[in-house]
Amino acid sequence: MVDQLIAHIRKFSTVEEADLILLESLIRRKTYQKKELVLPAGHRCHYQHFIVSGCMRSFFINNKGVEQIVNFGIENWWMTDYDSFVNERASALNIQALEECEVLSINKLGFDELIRKSSGLANYFRIILEKRHIADQRRIQYMFNLTGEEIYDTFFNLNPEFIQRVPQYMLASYLGFTPEFLSKIRKKKSQGLS
Incomplete structure (x- = not known):
């Protein structure tokens, strides 16, 4: 599982072996069953999840009581509520496993340590966030145009x-x-x- 994440990292950034060893020490393997809530709305998001296998979604319940899907995630994608994770506040989103999911998770303290200590991993996460932001921006443009x-x-x-x-x-x-x-x-x- 960790090899899959390391291969993904190496597609986007050059990272020192010592930094990959640090990463490996900070991540935790988790399995979520189909339909299991990974993050319920109203709770703080403590983790970023790299999806090794499976499919997840993030969603909220709108003011009409209808589910609104914000994002999906599949193998080799990261899933989290960035607002809650970064700002350390309650999430407005739910994250749910749509299939049985195996993930590698890192908490906020571990993530901050990685970014502080490894320019290669900081670069990797910057690229991943840029890709996510671009995809979200395009989706909004598509919806309007x-x-x-x-x-x-x-x-x-x-x-x-x-x-x-x-x-x-x-x-x-x-x-x-x-x-x-x-x-x-x-x-x-x-x-x-x-």
């Missing part, structure tokens, strides 16, 4: 692995659709009408 069908096509082309792994109603929530609207788009596509 594209039609529903264009949003679905873009998501499908960039993330085909989610289409089979994530229930349709959750995908609809993430894309800002009703499940019925997403069903119409998928039906139209299956009939070759787009």
Whole structure:
């Protein structure tokens, strides 16, 4: 499991062996069962989770009582509530395992120590956060500039692995659709009408 994380780190940054040994000493292996809450809203987020296997989602309940998906995470992605983790306050988000998940988790103290001691790991996490921010920014732009069908096509082309792994109603929530609207788009596509 740790080898998977180290390989991921090396894709983005050069890191000294001593820093990887420090990382390994600070992370904890955890397994979450399907549908298990990793972080319930209202609790402080103490960990960042590197997903070794499985799929997770972060979501909140809006003022109409409806779940709104903020993000998904799959293998080799990080999942956390950054606002709660960084600012050390109660989370507005829930994080849930959608499948059985194996993760490598690091707490705030360990993370801060890594960033302080390792320029290579600091660079790695900077790149990962930049990638996450860019993806979130593009998603917002798509939601304001594209039609529903264009949003679905873009998501499908960039993330085909989610289409089979994530229930349709959750995908609809993430894309800002009703499940019925997403069903119409998928039906139209299956009939070759787009």
